[in-house]
Amino acid sequence: MISKNKIKYIRSLELKKNRNKEGKFVAEGFKVVDDLLALQPADLIVATQEWLHGKHFAAQTEVIEVTEEELKKVSFLQHPQQVLAVFRQDTGSNQQDCNNSQEEAEEKNFGFSKIDTQELSLALDGVQDPGNLGTIIRIADWFGITHIYCSQDTADVYNPKVVQATMGSIARVKVEYGNLLALVESLPADVPVYGTLLDGDNIYQQQLENRGLIVMGNEGKGISPALAKKVNRRLLIPNFPEGRATADSLNVAIATAITCSEFRRTKSL
Numbered sequence: 471m472i473s474k475n476k477i478k479y480i481r482s483l484e485l486k487k488n489r490n491k492e493g494k495f496v497a498e499g500f501k502v503v504d505d506l507l508a509l510q511p512a513d514l515i516v517a518t519q520e521w522l523h524g525k526h527f528a529a530q531t532e533v534i535e536v537t538e539e540e541l542k543k544v545s546f547l548q549h550p551q552q553v554l555a556v557f558r559q560d561t562g563s564n565q566q567d568c569n570n571s572q573e574e575a576e577e578k579n580f581g582f583s584k585i586d587t588q589e590l591s592l593a594l595d596g597v598q599d600p601g602n603l604g605t606i607i608r609i610a611d612w613f614g615i616t617h618i619y620c621s622q623d624t625a626d627v628y629n630p631k632v633v634q635a636t637m638g639s640i641a642r643v644k645v646e647y648g649n650l651l652a653l654v655e656s657l658p659a660d661v662p663v664y665g666t667l668l669d670g671d672n673i674y675q676q677q678l679e680n681r682g683l684i685v686m687g688n689e690g691k692g693i694s695p696a697l698a699k700k701v702n703r704r705l706l707i708p709n710f711p712e713g714r715a716t717a718d719s720l721n722v723a724i725a726t727a728i729t730c731s732e733f734r735r736t737k738s739l
Contacts, residue, residue, distance in 0.1 A: 495628035581622075684729060
């Protein structure tokens with residue numbers, strides 16, 4: 471049995487302002503919850519008897535057993551998947567805060583932790599669709615990219631739709647928010663900054679390094695003009711056959727998958 475107050479609390483975490491205030495987020499489904507539980511204890515678990523059977527949890531975890539009908543009252547999903555859990559946000563990841571001033575961002579290394587220029591990382595410039603962000607996190611996890619740097623106008627990583635779309639990859643990929651342009655400007659000149667642009671060079675004909683930053687832009691506008699000027703390795707995913715009228719562009723998550731795949735493919739040659 472779950473109380474009305476507990477239902478109200480969980481439902482309140484659908485809103486970003488409440489997630490930030492509480493420092494919590496909601497994860498749903500056995501895959502996502504299990505992956506997160508492997509790394510950190512949950513504050514609260516709401517689950518059916520079937521999912522709870524034989525499981526053991528940390529002492530600080532509150533566990534509430536519910537029926538499937540009760541789970542529907544708290545779930546953000548159209549078809550709930552046996553379990554919902556509330557976790558603490560990663561306080562070390564400089565979560566999105568659009569109220570931060572420019573000065574505050576610079577004091578925090580432009581909002582980001584120190585970037586490892588010997589690794590391949592992703593940078594997201596205004597990716598606003600939660601489904602796209604969640605899918606990109608999942609893609610990064612698949613291709614061994616463990617760090618994503620986001621502009622402040624990118625969707626909130628703890629949005630329930632983002633968390634669900636990651637399918638558990640949120641547990642393994644660190645996502646940070648800050649001043650993306652300032653971060654790129656601070657990089658040493660020899661660090662490759664890749665970006666997919668319409669005036670770029672065919673990605674399948676390039677020598678790609680498995681280090682540096684891959685910048686992916688907004689769904690409708692692409693990479694912002696100021697940031698595009700800082701891209702020193704401009705790439706193009708060509709359409710086929712060349713010269714035939716096709717769609718204007720690719721979905722940003724699909725473009726990310728193609729780009730990451732090409733980087734890893736060339737590394738294995």
